[in-house]
Amino acid sequence: MSALVVRALERELLVYAxxxxxxxxxxxxxxxxxxxxxxxxxxxxxxDAGGAAGTDYLVFVAPGLxxxxxxxxxxxxxxxGVMGGVKWMGQFNSMVATAMVPGDVYGGLVxxxxxxSFIAAVPFLVVATLFGxxxxxxxxxxxxxxVLVAMVGSAVLSxxxxxxxxxxxxxxxxxxxxxxxxxxxxxxxxxxxxxxxVRPVVWISPLWHGVEATRDATAxxxxxxxxxxxxxxxxxxxxxxxMGVRGFTRRLTP
Numbered sequence: 219m220s221a222l223v224v225r226a227l228e229r230e231l232l233v234y235a236x237x238x239x240x241x242x243x244x245x246x247x248x249x250x251x252x253x254x255x256x257x258x259x260x261x262x263x264x265x266d267a268g269g270a271a272g273t274d275y276l277v278f279v280a281p282g283l284x285x286x287x288x289x290x291x292x293x294x295x296x297x298x299g300v301m302g303g304v305k306w307m308g309q310f311n312s313m314v315a316t317a318m319v320p321g322d323v324y325g326g327l328v329x330x331x332x333x334x335s336f337i338a339a340v341p342f343l344v345v346a347t348l349f350g351x352x353x354x355x356x357x358x359x360x361x362x363x364x365v366l367v368a369m370v371g372s373a374v375l376s377x378x379x380x381x382x383x384x385x386x387x388x389x390x391x392x393x394x395x396x397x398x399x400x401x402x403x404x405x406x407x408x409x410x411x412x413x414x415x416v417r418p419v420v421w422i423s424p425l426w427h428g429v430e431a432t433r434d435a436t437a438x439x440x441x442x443x444x445x446x447x448x449x450x451x452x453x454x455x456x457x458x459x460x461m462g463v464r465g466f467t468r469r470l471t472p
Contacts, residue, residue: 220322220325222317222318222319222322223321223322223325223326223329224326225318225322225326226313226318226322226323226325226326226327227325227326227329227330227333228326229313229326230326230327230329230330231330231333234330234334274350276346276349276350276351277350277351277352277353277436277437278433279351279405279406280346280349280351280352280436281346281351281352281360281429281432281433281435281436281437282403282404282405282406282429282432282433283342283405284339284342284343284346284360284364284432284436285360285363285364285367285405285425285428285429285431285432286399286400286403286405286425286429287338287342288335288338288339288364288365288367288368288371288428289367289368289371289396289399289400289425289428290396290400291334291335291338291368292331292335292367292368292369292371292372292375293371293375293391293392293396294392295331295334295372296327296331296371296372296374296375296376296379297375297378297379297385297388297391297392298379298385298388300327300375300376300379300380301379301382301384301385301388303323303327304380304469304470305383310323310466310470311470314470314471319467320463320466320467320469320470320471321463321466321467323466323470324376324377324380324459324462324463324465324466325459325463327372327376328369328372328373328376328459328462329369331368331369331371331372332365332366332368332369332372334368335364335365335367335368335369336361336364336365339360339361339364339365340361343357343358343360343361343436346436351436352436353436353437353438354435354436354437354438354439355438356435356436356438356440357435357436358435359435359440360431360432360435360436362431362435362448363427363428363431363432363435363447363448363451364428364432366428366448366451366452366455367424367425367428367451369455370424370428370451370454370455370458371424373455373458373459373462374454374458374462375391376462376465376466377458377461377462377465377466378391378465380462380465380466380469381465381468381469399423399425400425402416402420403420403423403425403426403429404420404426404429404430404433405425405429409421409426424450424451424454427447427448427450427451428447428451430443430444430447431444431447431448431451434447
């Protein structure tokens with residue numbers, strides 16, 4: 219990691235320190251509302267009907283919501299946020315007018331998404347523990363796949379959004395891409411309940427790997443499969459970064 223990437227990260231975090239109040243709902247309150255509504259509200263009905271995957275529904279859904287909320291939060295920042303940086307407000311253009319190159323800007327953006335997801339995930343994990351949704355002392359390890367999910371989302375979506383001249387396709391991506399991932403990546407019910415033809419599609423989803431690894435940590439089932447899930451997330455991130463660097467370079471180079 220170059221020193222200029224760190225400076226780009228510093229810049230993003232300084233902005234976040236001044237604007238975090240505007241993101242309180244999406245980053246902190248919304249995930250907790252999901253936890254209360256789905257984990258406690260719907261969870262009581264599911265448990266009365268026999269539970270999910272042999273465990274309390276709150277224990278099942280809490281880690282899924284942790285990872286899925288990280289993806290949802292990073293998606294908006296990486297779509298409309300990047301469009302603002304290159305076109306509406308133009309701060310990315312100002313950054314590359316310094317010693318920074320476009321790859322530094324991109325790297326700082328992806329890293330800052332990971333840091334922000336970590337900041338949001340910690341209180342969620344604490345509240346989930348107080349509610350009884352966490353059953354293992356290994357739960358802090360869930361922060362690793364959660365951060366990776368957010369960074370993967372940022373790396374992929376930023377690489378896409380920087381190539382666009384307007385945001386007309388962004389709502390489509392959210393409705394037909396991110397929301398279905400949120401619903402069908404094992405967040406709310408076991409993937410085994412899906413039709414056989416659909417499961418392979420879910421298995422290639424980075425969010426599914428994040429949900430599974432997060433659930434392993436909060437339930438104390440960390441093993442080699444957990445490491446494989448994390449390795450897949452790291453591999454997707456490594457594959458996306460060069461595309462993002464090329465995209466930012468083409469867009470921000472005069």
